[in-house]
Amino acid sequence: MQAVLLAAGQGTRMRPLTDSLPKPMLPVADRPLLAHTADAAVDAGADELIVVVGYEADEVRDYFGENYRGVPVTFAIQESQDGTADAVRAAEEYLDGEFAVLNGDNLYDPESIESLFSSGPALATFQVADPSNYGVISVEGEFVSSIVEKPTDPPTDLANTGAYVFPAETREWLDVPESERGEYEITDVVARVIDEYDVTPVELDRWLDVGRPWELLEANEWKLGDLDRRIDGEVSDDADLRGTVVVEEGATVEPGVVIEGPALVRSSATLGPNAYVRGATLLGEDTHVGQSVELKNTVVMADSNVPHLSYVGDSVLGRDVNFGAGTNVANLRHDGGDVRLTVKGDRVSTGRRKFGVVVGDGVKTGINTSLNAGVTLSTGASTTPGEVVTRDR
Ligand code: TTP
Numbered sequence: 001m002q003a004v005l006l007a008a009g010q011g012t013r014m015r016p017l018t019d020s021l022p023k024p025m026l027p028v029a030d031r032p033l034l035a036h037t038a039d040a041a042v043d044a045g046a047d048e049l050i051v052v053v054g055y056e057a058d059e060v061r062d063y064f065g066e067n068y069r070g071v072p073v074t075f076a077i078q079e080s081q082d083g084t085a086d087a088v089r090a091a092e093e094y095l096d097g098e099f100a101v102l103n104g105d106n107l108y109d110p111e112s113i114e115s116l117f118s119s120g121p122a123l124a125t126f127q128v129a130d131p132s133n134y135g136v137i138s139v140e141g142e143f144v145s146s147i148v149e150k151p152t153d154p155p156t157d158l159a160n161t162g163a164y165v166f167p168a169e170t171r172e173w174l175d176v177p178e179s180e181r182g183e184y185e186i187t188d189v190v191a192r193v194i195d196e197y198d199v200t201p202v203e204l205d206r207w208l209d210v211g212r213p214w215e216l217l218e219a220n221e222w223k224l225g226d227l228d229r230r231i232d233g234e235v236s237d238d239a240d241l242r243g244t245v246v247v248e249e250g251a252t253v254e255p256g257v258v259i260e261g262p263a264l265v266r267s268s269a270t271l272g273p274n275a276y277v278r279g280a281t282l283l284g285e286d287t288h289v290g291q292s293v294e295l296k297n298t299v300v301m302a303d304s305n306v307p308h309l310s311y312v313g314d315s316v317l318g319r320d321v322n323f324g325a326g327t328n329v330a331n332l333r334h335d336g337g338d339v340r341l342t343v344k345g346d347r348v349s350t351g352r353r354k355f356g357v358v359v360g361d362g363v364k365t366g367i368n369t370s371l372n373a374g375v376t377l378s379t380g381a382s383t384t385p386g387e388v389v390t391r392d393r
Contacts, residue, residue, distance in 0.1 A: 001165070003046035003118060004091045007034050007104030008054030008078040013211050013343050016360030017318055019379045022056040024104040025063065026216055027284060027301060029223035030262055032063060033210055035166050036223060037102050038108040044117040048057070051092050051104070051359050052087045054078040083183030084162075089174040096168075101186070103162035107219055109206040120165030121193060122200040123147075125158040126207040135160030135187050137201060142200040149179075149187045161207050166188065167197055183390070200303065213316050214237075214350040214359045221280040222297050225260040230350050233265065233326075239272065251283075284319075296331075315356035317363075324367040324385070331356040338375045350374075371372050 011023030024034030031039075038049055043111070049068060053060045053075050064073050078090040088101055097118050102108065108124070116124050123144055125137050125388030131154035138146045139153050166189075176188035193199060193349060210219045229244050234250035243261030247253055253267045254272030259265075263277050268286045271277065275289050283289060287300050290307040295313045304321040306312060312323070313331035331354050333339060339355035340347045357371045360379035365371070369383045372390040377383075381393050 001098060001100055001102040001186045002048045002050055002095060003041035003044075003102060004052060004076075004087040004088060004095075005034065005037055005041065005102055006052050006087045006162075007060055008052045008081055008087050008090070009105065010055045010081055011105070011211075014213060014216070015344075016376065016379045017213060017216070017316065018055075019360060020056065020202045020360075021319075022053075022059055022357045023210070025056075025059045026210075027282060027299065028107070028210075028216070029282065030248075030266070031225060033107070033219060034060065035063070035109055038064070038068055038103055040108045040113040041100065041102060042071050043110045044100075044114040046071060046117075048094075049073045050076055050091045050099075050178065051158075052076045052078050052090050054081050054087075056089075067224045083179070083191050084186035085174055085176045086184040087184060088189070089184075092171050092174060094172055098168055099166055099170075101162075101164045101166065103209070105210050106162055107206075107208040107210065107222060108161070108163055108251065109204060110162060112202060112204040112206075116163055116165060116202045119200040119202055121167050121197045122202050123190065123203050124161045124163035124202050124207075126161050126204045127157050129157070129158055131157045131224075134326040135190075142198070143201065144194050144201050147187055147190050149185070155207060158201070158203075160187070160190070161204055161209070162186075163192075163204075166193060169196070197385075201343050212283060212348075212350075214342065214352055214355055216316055217299060217314065219299065220282050221297070224264055224282060227262060227264060229261070233267075234273070260379075271292045271383045281315075297354070299362075313356050314352070314354045315359065317359045318379070320362050321359050322364045323337070324365045324369060324383075326368040327371070328369075329356040329371045329373075332360045333373055339375050342376055 006391045007024040011018035025032040063199040076091040136154045137158040173192045232249040233247035235253040236255040240254035240259040245261040247265045248267040250267035256274035257272035260278040263281045266285045268296045269283045275295045288305045301319045306323045308325035338349045358376040362380045364382045366385035370388045
C-alpha cells in the first residue's frame with residue numbers, strides 16, 4: 001500500500017525552532033521526527049512513501065532521497081500550505097489504489113499502525129482528556145459513525161490522530177470547501193468517506209502530536225526511552241554511564257562525567273570533563289557540553305555549546321547556540337504552577353510543572369545570564385553578561 005506522509009506545514013506553533021527547519025525534520029532521538037513516522041509506515045508494509053513537502057522542502061528531500069529503507073520515495077509538492085486536504089490533493093496524481101495517510105509530525109506506535117494498515121478503510125483514534133481540542137470520533141457498532149472538528153461539547157473522548165487508510169475512490173473527494181479557518185481540511189474528506197464506506201476505528205496504544213516545543217521534549221522522552229544501550233564512542237574509564245545511554249561513534253565522554261539515561265550523545269559531540277546529564281537528554285551532532293555543566297531532560301541540537309558552569313533543565317536548544325559561562329535556566333515556578341510559554345503570540349500552559357526555555361538557532365548568551373522558566377529566545381538573539389531574562393526576546 002502507498003503511504004502519504006504530510007510534511008509540508010510551516011510549523012508556526014513550533015517557532016522559533018522551525019524558522020529554518022521544517023517541523024518534521026526536528027530531532028527526536030537519533031532521527032528526525034518524520035523518520036519515525038516513515039519507519040512506522042514501512043514496518044506496517046508500505047511499498048511506496050509519498051512525502052508531501054512544501055515549507056523548507058529541501059531539508060526533507062535531502063534526508064530521505066529516492067529510497068528509504070528499501071522503499072521508493074516520491075515527493076509531492078504543495079506550493080502553498082492551504083490545509084491537510086489540500087496536502088493530500090498534492091499527492092493525488094501519484095496514487096493508484098487504497099492508500100494510507102499519516103501526519104508527518106505525529107509519533108505513532110508502530111504496532112498500532114500495522115493493525116491500521118490491515119483494517120482499511122480505517123481511521124486511528126486515541127483516548128484523550130481534552131477532546132474539544134481535536135477532531136472527535138464517534139463509533140457505532142464496529143464502525144466510525146461521525147467526525148466533528150473541535151466540538152465545544154465532545155460526544156466521545158476519542159481523538160482523530162491523523163492516520164487513515166482510505167479507499168481508492170477518496171481521490172475524487174479531495175476538493176472540499178474552504179473551512180471557517182480558511183483551510184481545506186482533511187476532516188471534510190474523512191466525513192465523506194465515513195458516509196460512503198464502513199470505516200474501522202483502530203485505537204492506538206500510544207500517540208503524540210508534536211506541535212509545540214514542549215511536545216518535542218515529550219517526543220524525545222518517548223523515543224530516547226526506546227533506545228538500547230550502546231557505547232561506540234570514546235568513553236573515559238572515569239566516566240559513569242548509568243542506564244540506557246548511547247554514545248555514538250566519534251563522540252567523546254571525558255573523565256568525571258555522570259550520565260543517567262536515557263541519553264543519546266550523537267557523533268562528534270564532546271561531553272565533559274565533569275558534566276552531569278540526567279533525564280531524557282539528547283546531545284546532537286557536534287555539540288559540546290563542558291566542565292561543571294548539568295543538563296536535565298533537555299534537547300541540544302547540532303553544533304551547540306554549553307561549555308562551562310551551567311544548569312539547563314527541561315529545555316530545547318536549537319542549532320548553533322552558545323551559552324556563556326554560568327548561564328542558568330530556571331525550570332520551576334515558585335508557586336508550583338504549570339510553566340507557560342508563548343505560542344503564536346499567546347501565553348499558554350505547557351501542562352508541565354517543570355519546563356525551562358526554548359532557544360532559537362544561533363542564540364548567544366553572555367556570561368552569568370539567568371533565563372526564567374517559560375522564556376523563548378528568538379533566532380539569533382543575544383543577552384549581555386549578568387542579564388536576568390524574564391521575557392521573550
Ligand atoms: P498542522 O499541525 O495543522 O500544521 P503545521 O504542521 O503547519 O503546524 P502549525 O499549525 O504549528 O503551523 O498540520 C498537520 C499535518 O499536516 C502536519 O504533518 C503538517 C501537514 N500539513 C501539510 O502538509 N500541509 C498543510 O497545508 C498543512 C496545514 C499541514
